[in-house]
Amino acid sequence: MHKISTIQSLFVFFTIVVFFISSCNSNNSPKDALTKKEQLGRYLFFDTRLSLNGTKSCASCHSNKMYFSDGYRKSITSLGENVPHNAPTLINSKFLHYYDWANPAANSFAIQIKRPLYGNHPIELGLDKSIIGLQRVFSSDSIYSTLFKAVYGIKDSLFTLSQIEEAIVAYENRLISFSAPFDNGKMDEDAQKGFTLFKGAKLNCAKCHPPPYFTLASTSINIDSVYSNTGLYNLDNKNQYPSDDIGLMTYSKRVTDNGKFKIPTLRNVMQTAPYMHDGSVNTIEEVIDIYARGGREINYGKYKGDGKNNQLKNKLITGFDLTQQERKELLSFLNSLTDTSILTNKIFQNPFSNQ
Numbered sequence: 001m002h003k004i005s006t007i008q009s010l011f012v013f014f015t016i017v018v019f020f021i022s023s024c025n026s027n028n029s030p031k032d033a034l035t036k037k038e039q040l041g042r043y044l045f046f047d048t049r050l051s052l053n054g055t056k057s058c059a060s061c062h063s064n065k066m067y068f069s070d071g072y073r074k075s076i077t078s079l080g081e082n083v084p085h086n087a088p089t090l091i092n093s094k095f096l097h098y099y100d101w102a103n104p105a106a107n108s109f110a111i112q113i114k115r116p117l118y119g120n121h122p123i124e125l126g127l128d129k130s131i132i133g134l135q136r137v138f139s140s141d142s143i144y145s146t147l148f149k150a151v152y153g154i155k156d157s158l159f160t161l162s163q164i165e166e167a168i169v170a171y172e173n174r175l176i177s178f179s180a181p182f183d184n185g186k187m188d189e190d191a192q193k194g195f196t197l198f199k200g201a202k203l204n205c206a207k208c209h210p211p212p213y214f215t216l217a218s219t220s221i222n223i224d225s226v227y228s229n230t231g232l233y234n235l236d237n238k239n240q241y242p243s244d245d246i247g248l249m250t251y252s253k254r255v256t257d258n259g260k261f262k263i264p265t266l267r268n269v270m271q272t273a274p275y276m277h278d279g280s281v282n283t284i285e286e287v288i289d290i291y292a293r294g295g296r297e298i299n300y301g302k303y304k305g306d307g308k309n310n311q312l313k314n315k316l317i318t319g320f321d322l323t324q325q326e327r328k329e330l331l332s333f334l335n336s337l338t339d340t341s342i343l344t345n346k347i348f349q350n351p352f353s354n355q
Contacts, residue, residue, distance in 0.1 A: 034174060034347055040147040041171025044164055046350045049134060050117075051078040052126030058116065058168065061087040061124075064348045068175060069272040073279030081122040084245060086279035088264055089272050091342060094173045095218040097226065101261050101277045102247045104223050109169040117165065131161060174347060178212065180267065180339040187336045194333025197326060203291075204316050214266040214337065223248070228314045229259035231295025231307035232276055239311045242303065245278065258312055267337050284334060288327065294319030 034042060044050060045058045061075040061083070062068040068090040074082040085101040093099065093109070100106035106115070116124040127134075135158060138144040148154045152163055181187050187195065199206045208228060210219055217226045227248045233241045241247060241259035248260035261277040275281040281290065290296045294317055295307030307313065322330065342348050 035170070036147060036150045037167050037170045038174050038347075039171075039351075040144075040151050041167035041169070042347065043143060043147065043351050044168050045171050046352055049137060050125055050127050050130070050164070052123070052129040053078055056125060058125075059350065061116070062090045064350060065343070067091060067268040067271045067342055068348075071273070073274050077122050077124045078126060079123055083122065083124060085277050086274065089268055090172055090175050091177050091339075092175070092213060092218075092265065092267060094176060095213055096215075097221050098217050098223075098262055102227070102245075103251050104227070104248070105251065109172050110165065113165055113169060113172075117161075127164070128161065135159065177339045177342050177345075177348075179341045181336040182211075182333075183339075188332065190329045190332035191336040192333075194329035194331070195336075197330055198333055202320055203330075207316055208263050208314070209266045216263050218265070223252075226262060227257070227260040228263050229310065229312045230261075230276075230290075231310045231313040231317055232280070232290070233259060233298070233303060234295070234305035234307045234310040235303060237305050237309060247277070256312060259310065260312075266334065268339060268342070270335050270338050284331070288322070288330065291317060292320050292322060 048054050048057045048060070050057060056076075056078040061070050063070050070087045073086060074084065075087045076082060088101075098104050098107055099109065099112035100115075106112040117127040118125075123129075138148070138159070148159050148163070151167065152159065181191065182195075197203055198209075208216055210216065213219060220226055229241075229247070235242065239258065246258050248257040249255065269275075270284060273283060275284065275287050281287050281296075290307075293308060295310060295313060297306045297308065298304050308319070
């Protein structure tokens with residue numbers, strides 16, 4: 001009896017474990033159907049009517065066709081101005097501890113979303129300036145009237161800004177994808193060797209970009225680890241970044257934080273050029289060259305200086321030598337972080353394009 005009982009107990013235990021794992025996958029898998037709130041957020045995310053002049057949406061800077069980035073050095077607002085920084089991918093951002101390139105106070109989607117919706121320097125969408133008209137328009141829209149009623153029980157057009165925020169955040173939290181060759185065991189031999197290089201002491205890439213998220217912003221809450229000076233600038237060789245964009249120092253007021261920006265994820269990195277916080281590096285090959293040199297040298301103009309000699313630079317960035325074969329292997333590994341399912345999975349698509 002005792003033996004049978006043990007076997008039965010083990011069976012029950014493993015059944016619970018399998019159910020738990022399945023439940024976790026069900027909650028996180030983008031292949032599952034969206035909830036009503038997430039579906040509402042999906043429509044709002046892609047709707048240009050949220051901007052004060054009807055020209056931009058969240059997806060304008062985070063396009064599903066470009067892995068939820070936009071391909072610009074710095075995104076363009078609804079009024080035609082440039083935002084301060086390059087638009088990062090939103091894929092797997094749910095797992096971040098910090099969301100902004102330089103402001104550590106933006107430590108959740110709920111906080112981060114307020115800047116593009118309501119910020120004035122520059123105005124990006126200006127939702128607060130269009131909400132009254134939006135209530136009128138959406139009240140006669142069959143999709144929105146149905147979804148707002150289903151999610152919030154609203155019988156008229158008086159939905160709130162906080163409800164719009166909440167729905168968009170719910171959708172953004174479903175932008176999860178771990179189906180790259182790296183994840184499913186389909187890396188080729190070059191990619192496997194590249195991963196070994198990536199992790200090894202020669203390059204030390206994994207110290208700042210640890211798997212599975214490939215950014216310390218998802219694995220650490222230590223601001224001094226998550227934000228890093230990469231030797232991209234060294235104006236007049238005085239350990240300074242451009243005065244209009246000094247990174248973490250803007251918020252911390254510490255001189256040692258001059259030039260520190262959030263370490264981005266490397267997932268889908270081959271699809272999200274240009275690179276760095278200001279989009280000033282056009283190709284991944286150039287990024288590798290900068291790190292191989294130990295910092296970027298600019299020989300002319302107002303940004304002249306040698307980032308290699310920036311004394312505030314991350315101490316891990318010391319330079320390295322790569323053979324052509326090693327470079328090929330590293331690039332193959334970075335390619336293995338591309339998840340093409342993002343381009344075809346329905347929940348990542350613009351719902352208006354299907355009507």
